[in-house]
Amino acid sequence: MIRCLLVDDEPWALELLTSYISRLPSLELVAATTKPLEALMLANPEKTDLIFLDIQMPELNGIKFMQAVNQQCKVIITSAYAEYAVEGFEHNVTDYLLKPISFERFCKAVQKAAGQLSLPETTNTASHIFVKTDNKLVKVDFDEILYLEGARDYVFIHTRKDKLITLDSLKNLEDVLPSSLFARIHKSFIVAVDKIDAIEKSRVVIGEHFLPIGEIHKSEFLASINKSRNS
Secondary structure, eight states: OOOEEOOSHHHHHHHHHHHHHHHTTEEEEEEEESOHHHHHOOOTTTTOOOOEEEEEEESHHHHHHHHHHTTSSSSEEEESOOGGGGHHHHHTEEEEEEOOOOHHHHHHHHHHHHHTTTTOTOOOOSEEEEEEETTTTEEGGGGGGGEEEETTTTEEEEEOOOOOEESSHHHHHHHHOOOEEEEEEEEEEEEEGGGGGHHHHHHHETTTEEEEEOHHHHHHHHHHHHHHHOO
């Protein structure tokens, strides 16, 4: 687990990064705070591995914060201003993320930090994922998921019990779901491999659901199925 500390004077930025952290089982949130002086108490290797740090903060700016931390923890700068990038890298920051920060760019920065911390980039020992739906984060166990269906800016998560809808992209969820358990079969569908009842030419059967296999994903999907069958 990579223990993360979020420091930003803008609550919306903390909320966004907190939601991103909740999607990656390899990350653990230590604290999210708008008060950098309080954050300094947690900015040591006994409590924190990685700090996501804003630059422009009234109480204590990010540059002075990094000077105080003195490279005890890895730092990823999160800022709306590109002009601080050079000064940031002079303090050996791991990465520099420009706001607004996409989940894909966030993941790349985390992978870079994982490499510097000598941790596996795709650590995934969790058995669940948290998704935002109805203004709350809902825990969804991997074992409960049948398949995911993308629909423009939303994803429907079909489970054994019900159907959840989250404002996200199928690509983002594909990045955080373990590839050993889930497979992309179509631009609009990801399936739980162990829930597949049958594969019929160009479609997958899961219970009473018949899902198309896209030509772009067909060869990779069938190769993964054959590999698991022969292992």
